[in-house]
Amino acid sequence: MFQSPSLEALVQELKKLPGVGNKSALRMAFHLLRAPREEAEALAKWLVRVKERVRLCVVCGNYTEEETCALCLDARRDESLICVVEQPSDIYLVESTGEYRGHYHVLHGALSPLEGVRPESIRIGELVERVARGVVKEVILATNPNVEGDATGFYIADLLKETDVIISRIARGVPVGGELEFADQLTLARAFRGRRGIE
Amino acid sequence: MFQSPSLEALVQELKKLPGVGNKSALRMAFHLLRAPREEAEALAKWLVRVKERVRLCVVCGNYTEEETCALCLDARRDESLICVVEQPSDIYLVESTGEYRGHYHVLHGALSPLEGVRPESIRIGELVERVARGVVKEVILATNPNVEGDATGFYIADLLKETDVIISRIARGVPVGGELEFADQLTLARAFRGRRGIE
Numbered sequence: 362m363f364q365s366p367s368l369e370a371l372v373q374e375l376k377k378l379p380g381v382g383n384k385s386a387l388r389m390a391f392h393l394l395r396a397p398r399e400e401a402e403a404l405a406k407w408l409v410r411v412k413e414r415v416r417l418c419v420v421c422g423n424y425t426e427e428e429t430c431a432l433c434l435d436a437r438r439d440e441s442l443i444c445v446v447e448q449p450s451d452i453y454l455v456e457s458t459g460e461y462r463g464h465y466h467v468l469h470g471a472l473s474p475l476e477g478v479r480p481e482s483i484r485i486g487e488l489v490e491r492v493a494r495g496v497v498k499e500v501i502l503a504t505n506p507n508v509e510g511d512a513t514g515f516y517i518a519d520l521l522k523e524t525d526v527i528i529s530r531i532a533r534g535v536p537v538g539g540e541l542e543f544a545d546q547l548t549l550a551r552a553f554r555g556r557r558g559i560e
Numbered sequence: 561m562f563q564s565p566s567l568e569a570l571v572q573e574l575k576k577l578p579g580v581g582n583k584s585a586l587r588m589a590f591h592l593l594r595a596p597r598e599e600a601e602a603l604a605k606w607l608v609r610v611k612e613r614v615r616l617c618v619v620c621g622n623y624t625e626e627e628t629c630a631l632c633l634d635a636r637r638d639e640s641l642i643c644v645v646e647q648p649s650d651i652y653l654v655e656s657t658g659e660y661r662g663h664y665h666v667l668h669g670a671l672s673p674l675e676g677v678r679p680e681s682i683r684i685g686e687l688v689e690r691v692a693r694g695v696v697k698e699v700i701l702a703t704n705p706n707v708e709g710d711a712t713g714f715y716i717a718d719l720l721k722e723t724d725v726i727i728s729r730i731a732r733g734v735p736v737g738g739e740l741e742f743a744d745q746l747t748l749a750r751a752f753r754g755r756r757g758i759e
Contacts, residue, residue: 364622364629367613371606377599378588388741389577391649393607394614394623400576401611405604407570408592412600414566415593423563424593430563450590542587 368394420491422467422484424449432465439463441498445488445517447471447505451541455503458550463501466491471509472516478509485517492526499527501556506535518559529556567593619690621666621683623648631664638662640697644687644716646670646704650740654702657749662700665690670708671715677708684716691725698726700755705734717758728755 368390375386393401417423418430425431432438432452442463446452452465470483480486491497500521504510518528532555535544544552567589574585592600616622617629624630631637631651641662645651651664669682679685690696699720703709717727731754734743743751 364617364624364631365610365614367606367610367625368623371603371610374599374603374606377595377603379591380584380587385579387649387652388579390610391647392578394610394648396576398611400573401607404570404573404576405607407566407573408600408604408607411564411566411570411589411593412597415564418563424567425563426566432563448590449593450586453586 417467417469421465422449422469422487423452423465437462440496442501443488443491443497443499444501444503445514446503446541447510447513451503454541454544454546454549455553458546458553460550460553461501463499466500468504468513471504471513473509473512480516483513485513485520488517489520492521492524497526499529501553502528502530502559503541503553505540507538507540514559528559530559531556616666616668620664621648621668621686622651622664636661639695641700642687642690642696642698643700643702644713645702645740646709646712650702653740653743653748654752657745657752659749659752660700662698665699667703667712670703670712672708672711679715682712684712684719687716688719691720691723696725698728700752701727701729701758702740702751704739706737706739713758727758729758730755 372386372390375381375389376383381389414426415424416426418425418433420429420433423430423432439462443466444455444461444463445466445468446455447468447470449467452467455461466484466488468483468485470478472478472480472483492500500517502514502517504513514530521528531552535541535548535552570592571585571589574580574588575582580588613625614623615625617624617632619628619632622629622631638661642665643654643660643662644665644667645654646667646669648666651666654660665683665687667682667684669677671677671679671682691699699716701713701716703712713729720727730751734740734747734751
C-alpha cells in the first residue's frame with residue numbers, strides 16, 4: 362500500500378502503542394512526515410533517553426533517574442504512611458488527587474496465578490522489609506479494584522497481620538472490576554478519605 | 561509531578577502527535593517504560609529513518625524512498641488519468657477504495673489567502689506541466705470538500721480550461737465542510753464513480 366518501507370515500518374511501530382489503531386497510526390505517521398525534522402528527532406531522542414536513564418527507586422520502586430526518588434526524599438511527606446500501588450503510573454494518579462501526603466510502594470504487578478505472577482515475582486518482600494524497619498504505622502492498599510488487585514491486597518494484609526501496623530484499603534468508591542487508571546480524580550480522592558481497616 | 565525529567569519530556573513530545581492528549585500521552589509513556597527496550601528503540605529508529613529516507617516523488621509528489629514512486633512507475637495504471645489530492649495521505653485513502661487505477665498529483669496543500677498559501681506555494685505549476693506533455697486526458701479533482709479545497713479545484717479548472725483535458729471533480733458524496741481523511745471507503749468509492757465535469 363505504501364510507497365515507502367520506512368513509513369510502513371513506522372506505522373507498524375506506532376500501532377504497538379496503547380489505544381493506537383491503524384487509522385491513528387497513519388495520522389501520526391503522516392503528521393510526523395509533515396512536521397519539522399526536529400520534532401521527530403526530539404521524540405526519538407526522548408524515547409531512547411527514557412529507556413537509558415529511568416530506573417526504579419531503590420526504596421519505593423517508582424520511576425526515577427536517581428537512586429532514590431524525590432517523593433521518598435521529601436521530608437514534608439509522612440513516612441509513617443505507605444500507599445501500595447501496582448504501577449508507577451498509579452502514583453501519578455494518586456498524586457493528582459492532592460489527597461495523600463505519605464510515601465508509596467510500587468509492586469510492579471499484582472498476584473495472578475494464571476499468568477504466573479507469584480508473590481516473589483512482585484515487590485512484596487521489599488514492602489515487608491520496609492514495614493519491619495518500624496517507622497511505618499499504616500499501609501494503605503491501593504491496588505486495582507479487580508480480582509488480582511484484591512487478591513494481592515489480601516495476601517499483603519495476611520503477611521502483615523502479626524505486625525502492629527494498620528492495614529487499610531482505599532474505599533470502594535473506585536469502580537469495581539476496573540483499573541485505577543480509569544478513575545477520575547474526585548472518585549480517587551473520596552476513595553482515599555473512605556479507606557477502611559481489613560477485618 | 562514526575563520524578564523523572566526524561567519521562568516528563570517524553571510525555572510532552574507524545575502530546576504533539578495528533579489526537580494525543582495528556583492522558584493518552586501518559587499511557588503511551590508508561591507503556592514504553594514497561595515495554596522491552598527494543599520496542600522503544602525500534603520506534604525511535606523508524607522515526608529518524610522516515611525523516612532521513614522519505615522524499616517526494618519527482619513526478620507526483622507522493623512520499624517515496626526512490627526518485628519516482630512505484631505508483632508512477634506502475635505500467636498497469638492508466639497514465640491518461642490524474643487524480644489531484646492535497647496530501648500524500650489522501651492517496652492512501654483513495655487507493656483503499658480500489659476504485660481508481662490512474663495516476664496521482666499531490667499539491668501538498670490547498671489555496672488559502674488567509675494563511676498565505678498562494679498558487680506558487682503548492683504544486684500547481686507541476687500539474688500544469690504534466691498536463692502540457694499531452695498524455696493526460698482527464699484531471700480528477702479530489703481536493704478536500706471545504707472552502708480551501710474547492711477554491712483550489714476551481715483555480716486549477718480555470719488554469720486548464722484552454723487545454724482539451726476533461727476536468728472532473730469527485731462527487732459530493734463526501735461530507736461537505738469536512739476533510740477527506742474522515743470519509744469511509746464506501747463514500748469515497750461512490751464519490752469517485754459519481755464525478756462530474758466542472759461547468
